[in-house]
Amino acid sequence: MNKRGKTLRLQLLGIALTLAAAVLFPYTAAAQPPYVTFSKDGYNRTIPSQAAYYPATVIGNNMYIEKTAKGETVLEYSPLKRPQDLFIDAKDEIYIADTDNNRIVHLDRDGEFIRELRPEGLKSPQGVFVTKDGTIYIADTGSKRIVKLDANGAVLAKYERPKSRFIDDSFHYEPTNLVVDSRGFMYVISNGSYQGVIQLDPDGNFYGFYGTNLTEVSLMDLVRKMFYTEEQLSRQVRTLPSTIRNIHIDEQGFIYTVSATDKEQVKKVNIRGENQWKDKKFGLEARFRNRAVNQAAAQNGEEQKSGLTDITVDRNGNLVAIDKLSNAVTQYNPSGDMQFFWTGPVTFGTPQLGISQSPVSVATNSRNALYILDDSQNLIHVLEPTEFGMLLQQATALSQEGKYEESESHWQEVLRLNALYSPAYRGLAQAAYHREDYEQALRLFKLAGDAPGYSDTFWQLRLQWFQHNFAYVANGLFVFVVLLLIAGSRKKKRRLRLREKPGSSASWLRKPLVQQLKQAFVILRHPLDGFSDLRYAQKGSYVSAGIILALVAGVLLAKEYFTSFVFMPVPSNERSNTFLLVFAVTWLTWVICNYLIGSIRQGEARFKDVFVGSAYALFPIVLLGLPLAALSNVMTHSEQSIYSFFEMGMFIWCGLLFYWKIQSLQNYGVGETFANVSLTAFAMLIAWVLISIMIGLSSELQNFIYTIYQEVSM
Structure with a gap:
């Protein structure tokens, strides 16, 4: 009888939650998304585009934990409270750093609650990372340490402030996020640290600083350096590199950092700590950033430089960035070129499916669905690829793998859906180039606004032309030189005649x-x-x-x-x-x-x-x-x-x-x-x-x- 009663209560609770979600998030997959999607053409013009993702559901907003009270198992409502980080492991299971609740929440791939992790002393965790074997690393921000757990949640190690002669005593160590590579090396972001990413070996020993940002020098700084004395300069506020805001590692082991800078907002860092994307520009233009409705974020001077908060890289190598200042989501291809972005108006007090009020973390699963964590709404928005988005991902993946002929039909279908989408012309141009149809490739590269591709194609056409016309070119040059010599000789004779006849026809x-x-x-x-x-x-x-x-x-x-x-x-x-x-x-x-x-x-x-x-x-x-x-x-x-x-x-x-x-x-x-x-x-x-x-x-x-x-x- 007790079991039947418990089952009935759970069924009624499920119905109630479904009705509540329908009221709070009135949206169906068939409806238009509540945001506008844009893309960039090859000439950097912003053009409207079909939605690449549609809002599917929200998770984490109605979590109930089984508690035992007086011999009975009851469900206790346990909502998220200002969560700061999100991680999806190899099994598509979800881990959330529930900061103000001092815990790590573990959900299954459908967003259902599995467990909560509360190792002793855990205080305000802001970052979580899970390796392929299930080992869990927690950035225990409040306790200023890294906690390492096994797959069952047992504590394996605790890494306190690293000690090294290369770290100054005044260095402030407060880990906010981290990633771990295949060797077990940890890359830690410390709050307010301008030295870069802290690199720790598998035993927690300091290995070095990594991926440090360059100091941004303004025109006034240069003027002061030219005219100020050493004493005056010593009284000036030191110009320091910008701090790194977040970090990510992809399946190939490349590390990405996010910074609040005017340049190199997102860096793809190699093993030597060098940025491979120095020439790339990330983040939104000012006219889109100025649409920000998150006034709390907009009042922060650092946020106004760049609103980028977090990034993730999906299984196809596409990079997705979230912008807390303008509540925008941007996707870039594996080469770092923008594919599209979307943003929509936020109405505070009225949650809307697919629109984040304060996005702080983003992750993707094996199906390339997007999970966006909101620390204001205390939930996760789940966005699934649309038909257009899936088609674009398939075409991009094939092109990146060098399968240009296979990608051609996909790019043609993308163009059928959106004739203004420039990357599709670039994909078709690459296919034409590799089948040596250079004239077609030249036309398509120009439509795509791809000057380097156009140049490479023209080089091939020029080479073919010279190979077929070399004899004519050589003979033509020879004839031209002979005619030039003859003309020079006749010109000298003509000048002599003009000198002898001052009243000649050259009087004009x-x-x-x-x-x-x-x-x-x-x-x-x-x-x-x-x-x-x-x-x-x-x-x-x-x-x-x-x-x-x-x-x-x-x-x-x-x-x-x-x-x-x-x-x-x-x-x-x-x-x-x-x-x-x-x-x-x-x-x-x-x-x-x-x-x-x-x-x-x-x-x-x-x-x-x-x-x-x-x-x-x-x-x-x-x-x-x-x-x-x-x-x-x-x-x-x-x-x-x-x-x-x-x-x-x-x-x-x-x-x-x-x-x-x-x-x-x-x-x-x-x-x-x-x-x-x-x-x-x-x-x-x-x-x-x-x-x-x-x-x-x-x-x-x-x-x-x-x-x-x-x-x-x-």
């Missing part, structure tokens, strides 16, 4: 405008004398300067539109001529400010001289701009140093001509010329600030006048 070359335009070439060879002739020999005018400026604008415009995708990975429809306006305003500001500074500092140049000379100083752009654009279309990334050398040389040449223009026309010495350039740059900055203020004030004045007009007309 002696027209003033032509002579003024030819002066641009003279300036390239003899800049000081050439600029001087602009004024004293009348070899420059407003008309010739205007023609050169028009040529510069045309060349820059052609360079913008005809530079290869390899060196300018921008969509064709986004290349515009608006930069010409910026260029024109900058150049005109330079002319005006340079003339005014020269007038103040006893310079000899007139406004006309400064205007004309500044136009002629841009002539290297006319000379090299188009050849550079043409050259870019036959070059690959491997020759980028050559392209960059000539492009940088072109701008340096222009800069030198501007310097020599000031020196010649203003009749300055070397030091005076440097001072003039510096003051001109400063004057330009002040002018732009004043113009910005004037524009702002005029806008306010316009609004004020319009408001008065509306009031009067009513």
Whole structure:
């Protein structure tokens, strides 16, 4: 009778819990998720996407523990209380560091309660890790130690503060999380430690610091270092590396760290402690971080740098990061490139399935389901992959394994579901590349916005073209050289005839405008004398300067539109001529400010001289701009140093001509010329600030006048 009564009570309790969950989390799998999913295309544009995960259920919110009281077994409600960490073992069983309850909670793969672990002295644990053989490691934060348990929960060891001559006595040891590698080495995060991850050997002895963050130096720090004395610097607050916030280890043994930094927020660290993802950017853009509703987190200055709280790596190598500041979840492929992210509005007091209020930990199981621990709601949100998400994971896994042909059908299906999803074009491009369909791969890599892939494919096409046309190229070069020699010889003879016949048909070359335009070439060879002739020999005018400026604008415009995708990975429809306006305003500001500074500092140049000379100083752009654009279309990334050398040389040449223009026309010495350039740059900055203020004030004045007009007309 007692057994029947107990069974009936359990059944009624189960029905009640189901009804309560339905009321608290009104959501069905068929409905739309309560969040919006986005992805990034190859040009870093944010685009909407189908949901990759859907909220399936919540677990850990209704835990009852069997207690024996007066000879009877009763169920006692035992909710989580500010849990801080979550771990899923090889059997998909779940471990939760229930911090304020001073325990570790063990759930089965379905989220049902199995047991609680309370080793003696456990106080405010914030981290838990379970090895493949079931050994449990606990970051006992309150007791400042690591506790090691066997699979049955018996204490095997306790690791207190490590002792070493490399650890300062002032070092604060308060472990908050840890991972353990296949050798038994422990990697421990200590609260507030800027030295990096603490590495302990299997016996708990100090082995070294690992994966230390670099010190972030601001511009003001550099200025202080340049001008402050040693005594002044000693009174400044020390600039220290950012602390590491969390840690994870994947199945291959790679260790990942999460930090509140502007750069290298997530690091994939090799055995030497070096970051393999230095060029990767993690975390959300400011416009998404600013949507944060977690004001408690937003008020923390450190959180505003980066809201990333925890990461996990699934069985396919995809990395998932959670952002406590904006309550967002982001997934990256095994190469560290963003696949998608999602976030949604949080309504406090009304729990919503799939929307975390304060996510602190994330983990995945063997089915790649996501488990997100919320320390405000005291529960775990479980998200399952959608059809789109599963398809994407399969395609990504096949591509990462080099099975490009097998992945092709999956990527095509992904594109059918979302024609704007750029990684699908990259996957198809890789498949086309490996079957040597380079023309198709070139087109797809460009659609994907993948400049390196486009470059590698173009290199193959260029190689094929040279192999098929080498004889024609060699003969063509030979003929070109011969024609060049013949043309040079005939040019010399023609010059001699022109000298003998001064009234010949070449008299148009002696027209003033032509002579003024030819002066641009003279300036390239003899800049000081050439600029001087602009004024004293009348070899420059407003008309010739205007023609050169028009040529510069045309060349820059052609360079913008005809530079290869390899060196300018921008969509064709986004290349515009608006930069010409910026260029024109900058150049005109330079002319005006340079003339005014020269007038103040006893310079000899007139406004006309400064205007004309500044136009002629841009002539290297006319000379090299188009050849550079043409050259870019036959070059690959491997020759980028050559392209960059000539492009940088072109701008340096222009800069030198501007310097020599000031020196010649203003009749300055070397030091005076440097001072003039510096003051001109400063004057330009002040002018732009004043113009910005004037524009702002005029806008306010316009609004004020319009408001008065509306009031009067009513």
